[in-house]
Amino acid sequence: MFVESALAQVTLDGQIYGIPEFNVVQVTMANSDLLDAAGLSLSDVDGSDWEAMTAANEALTKSEGGKLGVIGVDSKLPEFFPLWAKANGVDLISEDGRTAQLDDPKAVEALEWAVGIYDAQGGFGDVKAFRDSADFFGEGNQFATGVLGAMPMEQWYINVLNDVSPDAPVAFDTVKDRQGEPIAFASGSAWAIPAGAANPEAACRWARVMTAVDSWEAAAKARVDLRNEEGKPFTGLLTGNAEADDLIQGMVTSGGEPWDTAVEAMYEANDHTFALPASPADAEFETAMQDAVNSVLSGEAEPADALAQAQETAQKALDEAWQKMGEEGE
Numbered sequence: 001m002f003v004e005s006a007l008a009q010v011t012l013d014g015q016i017y018g019i020p021e022f023n024v025v026q027v028t029m030a031n032s033d034l035l036d037a038a039g040l041s042l043s044d045v046d047g048s049d050w051e052a053m054t055a056a057n058e059a060l061t062k063s064e065g066g067k068l069g070v071i072g073v074d075s076k077l078p079e080f081f082p083l084w085a086k087a088n089g090v091d092l093i094s095e096d097g098r099t100a101q102l103d104d105p106k107a108v109e110a111l112e113w114a115v116g117i118y119d120a121q122g123g124f125g126d127v128k129a130f131r132d133s134a135d136f137f138g139e140g141n142q143f144a145t146g147v148l149g150a151m152p153m154e155q156w157y158i159n160v161l162n163d164v165s166p167d168a169p170v171a172f173d174t175v176k177d178r179q180g181e182p183i184a185f186a187s188g189s190a191w192a193i194p195a196g197a198a199n200p201e202a203a204c205r206w207a208r209v210m211t212a213v214d215s216w217e218a219a220a221k222a223r224v225d226l227r228n229e230e231g232k233p234f235t236g237l238l239t240g241n242a243e244a245d246d247l248i249q250g251m252v253t254s255g256g257e258p259w260d261t262a263v264e265a266m267y268e269a270n271d272h273t274f275a276l277p278a279s280p281a282d283a284e285f286e287t288a289m290q291d292a293v294n295s296v297l298s299g300e301a302e303p304a305d306a307l308a309q310a311q312e313t314a315q316k317a318l319d320e321a322w323q324k325m326g327e328e329g330e
Contacts, residue, residue, distance in 0.1 A: 001213070005186040005273040006240040012097070012278045013325070018190035019207045020240030025184035025269040026083060026175050027262065029157065030150035031143050033169040034060055034070070038149075045073055045150035047087055047183075048176035050113050054120070060149030061121050068122055068130045071142070074151035075114040077124070078293035083152065083185040084110040086274055087177040092289065093314075097279035098322055102289060103304075103311035111303040115296050124297040137164065144168040155266040159235045162259055166232070172262035174269045186273035188240055216244035220251050227253065235263050238270050245270065280325045284317035 002020050010018035028046045035041060043049070044056040053073060061072030075084065085092050090106035093099065101107065118124040134142045137160055142148035144165035152175045161170060174182035191207035193200050209215055216239050227234045233255030237248050249267055254260055279285060292310035295301040301309075 001241055001243045003240050003242050005275040006188055009275050009278055010190050018192035019211045021189045021191055021211055023186055023188045023238040023240045024154050025186055025273055026152040027155055027265045027269050028173045028175050029153045030171045031146060031148060031169055032171040034149050042171055042173045046173050046176045048180045057117050058120055068126050070147050071127055071130060072121060072149045073117050075117040076152055077114050077297060078290050080152060081293050082276060084114045087183055093276055095277055097277040098318060100311050100314040100318060102314055103307045108304050108307055111296060139164045141165055143170050155238060158262045158266060162235060162255060171258055172265045174265050182268055182272040184269040184273045186275045211241055213244045213247060216241060217247055220248045224251055233259055279318060281317040281321035285314045288314040
């Protein structure tokens, strides 16, 4: 009953190590007023056409006296590098979790493009500093104040925006790959029981109850009731449990536009997910990948060189971890 990509993230070498709890995906979020003023549409910033998105970034970006005033497009590096790589047709690690593919030419191309989005705005440092100055969770957020054109963002931010700035000029769609198909990089949380736990049987019962359809239905009903009291819509939940997701989707309450479209995009994205396969060197792989992207963002390395180094580091970690796992299983 669980979402395939969520279950894959807790499955290692054929063994399931956890129960998925929440699923996280991305949707395209944009300021419709800024798009309209620049003669642009959501299709220009949803990732389906990288040349169009580059042009839209330049059209939306505003600077005065060398100081950034409006972020055109935020490609959300380093965290969304796997999204852009997959949109360009490459997985950064093989399906069996044994082979790093960080230096694939398509991955290099994706990083070059996504970093170029920042370079066109004065560099990642300028964009990040301006981004971090925003009232991200408040009514002075980037969309409400008109200082961000578009970005891919996790679906939970839909509820934040609706809660604190329901009248902001926002527009939503799925993120698209370069063939124009919806795509989302799935992550999330799961319940797991550490080796040596004092009472694993009780822990297992707890995790089972917490992820059961009935439990999610009760949680969603409580949220619906609270939102109704506040006069606000319930924008849904992504639980990792496919049956619960279907049930909760039917409990969503209308908030009018653009919120109804936002919820539709969220559920469509959840049907088009991929995830990084699990491996016994997850942390090491993630660190190698993030370090490579950050070195490019800081101007310390070129994409091809950074990813070549990351490939070597990640593959060494994978080989050693899989070997150790095999030895322990003998």
